[in-house]
Amino acid sequence: MAKTSPRPGSTAATRPAPRAGKIAIVGRPNVGKSTLLNALLGEPLAITSHHPQTTRDRLCGVVRGEGVEVVLVDTPGIHGARTRLGTRMNALARGSLDACDAVLLVVELSAKPRPELDREDRAILDGIPTRVPVVLVLNKVDRVKPKELLFPVLESLARARDFAGIFPISAKRGGGVAELGRALQALAPEGEPAFEEDEITDRPLRFFASEYVREQILRATRQEVPHGVAVTVESYDESRRVPRIALVVHVDKESHKPIVLGRKGARMKEIATLARARFEELAGKQVHLEIRVKVTPGWYEDPRLLDELGYGEVAT
Ligand SMILES: Nc1nc2c(ncn2[C@@H]2O[C@H](COP(=O)(O)OP(=O)(O)O)[C@@H](O)[C@H]2O)c(=O)[nH]1
Numbered sequence: 509m510a511k512t513s514p515r516p517g518s519t520a521a522t523r524p525a526p527r528a529g530k531i532a533i534v535g536r537p538n539v540g541k542s543t544l545l546n547a548l549l550g551e552p553l554a555i556t557s558h559h560p561q562t563t564r565d566r567l568c569g570v571v572r573g574e575g576v577e578v579v580l581v582d583t584p585g586i587h588g589a590r591t592r593l594g595t596r597m598n599a600l601a602r603g604s605l606d607a608c609d610a611v612l613l614v615v616e617l618s619a620k621p622r623p624e625l626d627r628e629d630r631a632i633l634d635g636i637p638t639r640v641p642v643v644l645v646l647n648k649v650d651r652v653k654p655k656e657l658l659f660p661v662l663e664s665l666a667r668a669r670d671f672a673g674i675f676p677i678s679a680k681r682g683g684g685v686a687e688l689g690r691a692l693q694a695l696a697p698e699g700e701p702a703f704e705e706d707e708i709t710d711r712p713l714r715f716f717a718s719e720y721v722r723e724q725i726l727r728a729t730r731q732e733v734p735h736g737v738a739v740t741v742e743s744y745d746e747s748r749r750v751p752r753i754a755l756v757v758h759v760d761k762e763s764h765k766p767i768v769l770g771r772k773g774a775r776m777k778e779i780a781t782l783a784r785a786r787f788e789e790l791a792g793k794q795v796h797l798e799i800r801v802k803v804t805p806g807w808y809e810d811p812r813l814l815d816e817l818g819y820g821e822v823a824t
């Protein structure tokens with residue numbers, strides 16, 4: 509339904525129909541899917557890190573052009589699962605392929621790129637139904653020098669499948685991202701937008717509070733905490749002038765607690781400061797973060813906690 513009356517001389521028939529598309533971003537862990545989502549959004553919404561499996565949830569970002577809405581679905585990477593958490597993450601990634609108008613398959617380039625897809629990339633590609641258009645994204649092109657090394661790669665990959673497009677890009681530096689964004693808009697079929705004009709994601713704000721805390725913990729603790737941590741929101745009190753968000757960081761073992769807290773809690777203080785700054789930028793308002801660290805042994809196998817974290821049940 510049109511919200512404004514047509515200008516004199518223009519009729520509904522001459523205005524292009526609105527278009528709306530849904531595109532899943534898939535690929536192995538660590539190839540740069542979340543970095544690409546942020547680059548396309550122009551907003552550092554999703555968390556990224558050099559650790560595989562940083563993204564655990566399905567997260568939507570909304571990109572708009574003139575008369576077109578593209579919903580990008582960032583997914584956890586598809587990988588060999590060793591825990592219940594891993595199994596649920598894979599199911600989430602695969603499930604995103606349903607009901608999508610196209611799939612962005614992200615692979616990463618090495619300094620000396622090979623002219624064929626690696627085995628795992630190939631397996632992911634083969635799992636995408638043939639009716640779904642696939643855009644192949646060759647990320648981290650900034651690593652490839654000289655660029656001539658790319659030519660035989662592009663030529664050979666073009667034969668791997670009838671891709672809707674092949675784009676060498678650098679999600680991190682921005683090269684090729686605008687062009688890719690335009691191509692994605694062109695893929696959107698006719699349809700009404702699913703989101704309000706000021707919405708950029710399907711997730712409530714509080715989700716990002718827990719994500720940004722988890723992101724800073726990942727960055728600060730590097731390899732020290734196997735399985736990482738889970739962060740849940742205990743309460744979100746908006747009745748105060750400065751809203752207060754109480755969060756619980758779940759660690760697997762008592763011995764992980766001091767790693768996350770640091771000496772006299774110094775590390776956690778730093779984590780909280782950085783997460784708060786990032787959250788405030790997204791929310792456009794001040795918040796207080798209250799963070800408690802709790803030992804929840806085997807949280808990544810705990811169905812109840814996984815449900816609470818939104819990782820859905822997997823039919824096996
Ligand atoms: N050199 C380079 N690194 C990148 C690029 N894009 C992403 N990365 C890095 O790759 C790592 C994984 O990125 P992330 O987006 O979290 O990957 P995801 O697991 O696929 O979502 C991070 O350290 C990013 O900074 C790129 O274009 N060039």
Ligand SMILES: [Mg+2]
Nearest residue numbers: 541542562563
């Ligand atoms: Mg990710």
